[in-house]
Amino acid sequence: MFFVNRQSIKQQAKEDVRKNYLPWLIVAIIAISLSFLQGYLQLTDQTSFVDGSARIQFQVRWLNIIEIILLVPFSRLAIHLCTGTFRSIKESLFKNEQWLRDIGALLLVALYTFLWTLLFIIPGIIKGYSYSLVPYILAEDDTISITEAIELSQRMTEGYKWELFVLDWSFILWDIAAGLTMGIIGFYSVPYQKATWTRYYLQLSR
Structure with a gap:
């Protein structure tokens, strides 16, 4: 295990976003749009008195699947942008x-x-961070298998899960600001967070 300087990584991430903002902006637009759609559908589900709940939940699930499908392409784009x-x-x-x-x-x-979360919330969160690098690993290696990618992510995050948790929480004010501005701040904070996570992955993978 080696020390990863969080502030240095964040500074590098800011530079990555500044140098080539347009591709990052595309990621932000898609991510924010999906988030708003999910929020709107869930709000509609809670306030509707007609029999549309099942249909709305189905639409939300499809949006979740779209987010999953986009994780690897977005990670590949972020790696390309951060590595030049x-x-x-x-x-x-x-x-x-x-x-x-x-x-x-x-x-x-x-x-x-999900299965880990059924046991207790905390183990689910810990395992979530164990698997968090899988999209980046898949994005970089077309030959790696599913089980190999999951196992590699677990090895890479060994001893760093708390650091990754702290990294996420260091963006809490950005997330609040994005919510208060109806997502406008998100057009910068989403790329900034993605670039920071990508830089962290690159540190651990090299």
């Missing part, structure tokens, strides 16, 4: 011959995390 290998949006987001593997892996991760 970015060429085009098309290449980073859509050049993927292993999309079935990626979806299967992330659905399995979601299932594992």
